[in-house]
Amino acid sequence: MTPREPPVEQLRRDPLPLHGRVALVTGVSRRAGIGYAVARRLAALGASLFLHHYAPHDRGQPWGDDPGGAEAVVVGVRSALASADASVHHMELDLALPEAPAQLVGAAAEARGHLDILVCNHARSGDGPLGTLDAALLDAHWAVNTRSTILLTQAFAARYHGRPGGRVIFMTSGQDLGPMTGEVAYAASKGALASVTRTLADQLADQGITLNAVNPGPVDTGYASPEAYEAVRRHFPQQRWGVPDDPARLIAWLVTDEAAWITGQVINTEGGFRRWA
Numbered sequence: 001m002t003p004r005e006p007p008v009e010q011l012r013r014d015p016l017p018l019h020g021r022v023a024l025v026t027g028v029s030r031r032a033g034i035g036y037a038v039a040r041r042l043a044a045l046g047a048s049l050f051l052h053h054y055a056p057h058d059r060g061q062p063w064g065d066d067p068g069g070a071e072a073v074v075v076g077v078r079s080a081l082a083s084a085d086a087s088v089h090h091m092e093l094d095l096a097l098p099e100a101p102a103q104l105v106g107a108a109a110e111a112r113g114h115l116d117i118l119v120c121n122h123a124r125s126g127d128g129p130l131g132t133l134d135a136a137l138l139d140a141h142w143a144v145n146t147r148s149t150i151l152l153t154q155a156f157a158a159r160y161h162g163r164p165g166g167r168v169i170f171m172t173s174g175q176d177l178g179p180m181t182g183e184v185a186y187a188a189s190k191g192a193l194a195s196v197t198r199t200l201a202d203q204l205a206d207q208g209i210t211l212n213a214v215n216p217g218p219v220d221t222g223y224a225s226p227e228a229y230e231a232v233r234r235h236f237p238q239q240r241w242g243v244p245d246d247p248a249r250l251i252a253w254l255v256t257d258e259a260a261w262i263t264g265q266v267i268n269t270e271g272g273f274r275r276w277a
Helices: 034-044 055-059 069-078 100-112 135-159 184-205 226-233 245-254
Strands: 022-025 048-053 088-092 117-120 166-171 209-215 266-268
Touching: 022 034, 022 100, 034 048, 034 069, 034 117, 034 245, 048 069, 048 100, 069 088, 088 100, 100 135, 117 135, 135 166, 135 184, 135 209, 166 184, 166 245, 184 209, 209 245
Parallel strands: 022 048, 022 117, 048 088, 117 166, 166 209, 209 266
Antiparallel strands: none
């Protein structure tokens, strides 16, 4: 049997493979973050963006919120738009609220009339080791990191009506590759997302939607102390941390038609990070 050969024009990359598509990216609160890098990558490929952010979470963390506020983040994403008819919308919302995921997806879909891509980049941080945990801390991580992500996916699937290129991306944290000492609640909530990836991908496949999870490995978003930064740096073969654009490039490719045959996978993009070095 003669192998099928794609036409030559299909071998050439479309410079704007996401033209006409609309992407919701959550957790786009800081220009130093992965969500911001993802949003700019998708904008540069032709997509319109709906950005979710929740600055109160960042204000409660050591790194703080973006010094320029939400407007600086939106301006930065808007500057990357590659299509004249593309746009950027945004909303601040606490995804710990049970009704928030459906509210956010509804707003994103209504902004442009449809929604094609969902990137669940948001996460709750602030954790501890065994001996410091309580039910409230565990429940808070579950509500934001796991429950809201599943509910976002459910709302996205309900709004998706067969347009080409339905894509969902989860974010995990390498919790299955080695211990995350001191981050029990976070590791548990992100581990649940990795475990449910295949189950949800299987259900969404009949709608023409792919779902994959990405583990970006240690990425420098400004959270590490100088001592921790140097200790982790030495575990990378290239002697540098990941930067937000490292996972953003992978995610941007996964949501294009080139990745249409990939679903139900947990993909590690860690630059060869050596946990035991």
